[in-house]
């Protein structure tokens with residue numbers, strides 16, 4: 467899952483970047499409103515974390531603009547404590563949630579997870595397909611009762627697949643949701659990681675769950691059901 471953080475305060479920005487990366491998100495950062503808006507309109511994000519007081523363009527203007535342009539990505543606003551008017555204005559402009567500073571990282575993470583659930587079919591946790599389970603809270607994966615150790619990228623891939631069971635995901639979609647803006651689009655990075663993931667998730671188990679759809683992408687599905 468890919469997140470855009472628009473936050474100008476360096477200490478808060480680095481705290482968010484570090485925490486979100488550790489939680490297996492692909493994270494893009496903007497330290498001013500103008501870059502933040504441009505990135506929000508150009509790239510595909512699963513969630514946007516938006517500070518309201520920003521140089522260049524404030525958070526309210528960004529929110530108004532992304533909603534006018536019909537970007538429906540969930541937005542969490544970061545507000546000053548006691549700034550009730552800001553919260554109301556943000557929610558009225560199309561924010562999905564807000565968090566008053568200072569906040570605990572675990573609360574932000576729980577709110578992001580809640581927003582990710584809202585945008586899709588409601589998933590029980592863990593997500594189960596055949597004998598594979600993906601626990602998106604514990605970020606753990608088991609198959610046939612055995613724990614599977616995955617790298618952060620492999621985990622992000624399987625979570626993205628698990629949230630979209632049965633849906634063919636193109637390489638572009640996978641890049642947009644699992645990698646941040648710094649990836650090199652010319653490399654075969656996706657295929658390499660999917661091959662590694664497959665070895666861990668499918669080798670030695672039956673049936674295979676990760677399928678290649680020639681010319682289209684990949685899909686997680688159980689052909690036995």
Ligand code: CA
Pocket residue numbers: 473474475517518519520
């Ligand atoms: Ca700020």
